Amino acid sequence: MSYSDMRRAAAHLPVTISSAILPGSLWGCYDAANDVILIDRRLTYTAKRCTLVHELLHWRHGDDGCSNDRSKRERRVRRQTALMLINPVELALLERMYDDDLWSIADELNVTMQVLEDYRAILYDTSPNK
Numbered sequence: 001m002s003y004s005d006m007r008r009a010a011a012h013l014p015v016t017i018s019s020a021i022l023p024g025s026l027w028g029c030y031d032a033a034n035d036v037i038l039i040d041r042r043l044t045y046t047a048k049r050c051t052l053v054h055e056l057l058h059w060r061h062g063d064d065g066c067s068n069d070r071s072k073r074e075r076r077v078r079r080q081t082a083l084m085l086i087n088p089v090e091l092a093l094l095e096r097m098y099d100d101d102l103w104s105i106a107d108e109l110n111v112t113m114q115v116l117e118d119y120r121a122i123l124y125d126t127s128p129n130k
């Protein structure tokens with residue numbers, strides 16, 4: 001699904017999605033008090049697509065505001081975003097085609113490097129304290 005398809009589909013949800021110029025390195029933000037998701041308008045369509053899924057998951061969980069990177073709810077949402085956007089069969093085929101060229105793989109999957117890295121961390125993380 002492309003970013004514009006997502007925007008159209010999300011128009012039926014009881015949450016407002018707007019684009020804005022966000023401060024600093026913020027890509028997106030969910031404001032629970034007003035039920036508004038803001039997406040930085042300067043992002044590429046690929047980044048907007050990933051950010052929208054990420055913020056919609058915060059909305060669904062009722063996570064208020066923009067949390068810091070290391071919080072539990074942030075990790076949960078990043079994990080779910082990666083699982084939602086990446087098809088494991090497609091990834092396996094691309095890994096055969098491109099080896100470790102993660103940029104090309106992310107480009108083919110239409111996801112950001114961060115989403116791809118989050119997904120690979122889930123796949124290859126065998127640590128017991130996951």
Ligand SMILES: [Zn+2]
Pocket residue numbers: 054058067074077
């Ligand atoms: Zn987040």
